[in-house]
Amino acid sequence: MTGRKAALAVAGLALLLPGAAWAAQAGGAFDPDAATDAYMATLRGAARAKSDAYFEGGYWLILWGALVSIASELVILRTGLSARFRDWAERWGKWRWLQTMLWVLPYGIVSSLIVAPWTIYTEFVREDQYGLMNQTFVEWLGDAGIMLAINIVFLAIGLAIIMGLIRKFPKSWWLWGAGAMTAMAAFAALIVPVFINPLFNTYTELDQGPVRDRIVAMAESQNVPAEHIYLFDASKQTKRISANVSGLGPTIRISLNDNLLNRTSLPETAAVMGHELGHYVLSHVYKMIGAFALIFGLLFFAASRMVPAMINRWGSNWRVRGPDDVAAIPVYMIALGALSVVMTPLTNSIIRWNESEADAFGLDVAREPDGFAQAAMRLSEYRKIEPGALEEILFYDHPSGRTRVQMSMDWKARHWNELSPESRAAGPGRPAVAAPAAAPATTP
Structure with missing residues (x-):
């Protein structure tokens, strides 16, 4: 087909297909900004207000969550519970590393009970209010109990290592601690897909068919x-659509949840999975571990200066003997909790940059710009679609919906001449047309 005939075909489709008129301009040109605005216009009224309210409420949850956590640690310190837990651990544990691990058991249970009202509100009540929760309270509580047990085990091991380093290297423990935390994060990434995730969901091989x-x-x-592609039953817990690449080395796997499979079209699913392939090919798991090694170093360095000063000022009231005392752990938690809030924009940006790279990769591999845009619009159920620039930098750990739709439409404009008339005509109100199964190899 000649270029003129192709342009006429697209113009004809624009006249015949609802929602596609924005796609074809004079001479068959495509305006990505107008296309992005058209997508944004599909979310309005009560749906947009609900989405904005849910996500903007999360901004305050960051601050209030940190304050609740700090208040919990102060309760444990000021009531003398931390010191009592230490005294009990010293009676039952011969070695200091064992004393630390024993101390974690009552600490983990009591601190979880103190913040239980907050946890129930943020993780169950609020999710249910916004229509994102599929579990009953009893079902949710069962999962929360399993997670508490897992967290206590990991916390006991991690704190035993960190406190050991504080005692052995009192001046430079923050550097050794950052290395230890990085190693522990890598180990967690290695075992979580195989041993932890199946405790909450059933993972099965994705059935043969067009999606696979x-x-x-x-x-x-x-x-x-691609020998193994996993499907997991997230719909038993939530309405959210998602997929992920998880694991490290031999345990890396690509998974999609049943909400994504059942609630989206093939082009949308392909676009999302192209994004996940991007995480794998671009080695984001390893890059993220490296980036957070630096974050751990910054946090621990600051804590190594703050905690001794706090203990010098209030330690006698808390019956904390010094920075190497296991009873001082809540003091470290207070310092790290406060510092983590300050670091939120940085950690969000690190994650968001990786997600944006995976977005670009996914567009090149799946070649489904409207599929990706439509998937981004679906995420507006729980993500504010169109934040301000500073708002996105501060609070978003993924690109916003508008950013993703704009990227998709810019990609469509650059590749306009490569697309079929049906793909050109796809847009708001018109489902994307699946591209050929075998996308050309690319190196974004």
């Missing part, structure tokens, strides 16, 4: 192992 064929074709085009 499409994912396998994209994976093979990028030399990504």
Whole structure:
């Protein structure tokens, strides 16, 4: 088909197909800004107000969550509970590392009970109010109990290591501690997909069919192992759509949840899975571990200066003997909790940069700009679609919906001449048309 005939075909489709008129301009040109605005216009009224309210409320949850956590640690210190837990651990544990691990058991239970009202509100009540929760309270409580047990085990091991380093290297423990935390994060990433996630959801091989064929074709085009593609039953807990790449080394796996499979079209699913392949190919798991090694170093360095000063000022009232006392752990938690709030924009930005890279990769591999845009619009159920620039920098750990739709439409404009007339005509109100199963190999 000649260029003139192709342009006429697209213009004809724009006249015939609802929602596609924005796609074809004079001479078959495509305006990505107008297309982005058209997508934004599909979310309005009560739905947009609800989405904005949910996400903006999360801004305050960051601050209030930190304050609740700090208040919990202060209760444990000022009531003398931390010192009592230490005294009990010293009676039952011969070695200091064992004393630390024993101390964690009552600490983990009591601190969780203190913040239980806050946890129930933020993780169950609020999710249910906004229509995102599929569990009953009893079901949610069961999962929360399992997670508490897991957290206590990991916390006991982690704190035993960190407190050991504080005692052995009182001046430079923050540097050794950052290395230890990085190693522990890598170990957690290694075992979570195989041993932890299956405690909450059932993971099965994705059935043969168009979705699996499409994912396998994209994976093979990028030399990504595709023997195993997992589907997990997230719908038993939430209405959210999601997919992920998880694990480290031999346990890295690509998974999608059943909400994504059941609630989206093939182009949307392909676009999302192309994004997940991007995380794998671009080695984001390893890059994130490296980036957070630096974050751990900054946090621990600051805590190494703050905690001794706090103990010098209030330690006698708390019956804390010094920075190397296991009873001082709540003091470290207060310092790290406050510092983490300050670091939120930085940690969000690190994650968001990786997510943006994966977005670009996914567009090149899946070649589904409208599928990706439509998936981004679906995420508006729980993400504010159109924040201000500073708002996105401060509070978003993923690109906003508008940013993602704009990226998709910019990609569509750059590749306009490569797309079929049906793909050109896709847009708000019109489902995307699936691209060929085997996308061309790319190196974004």
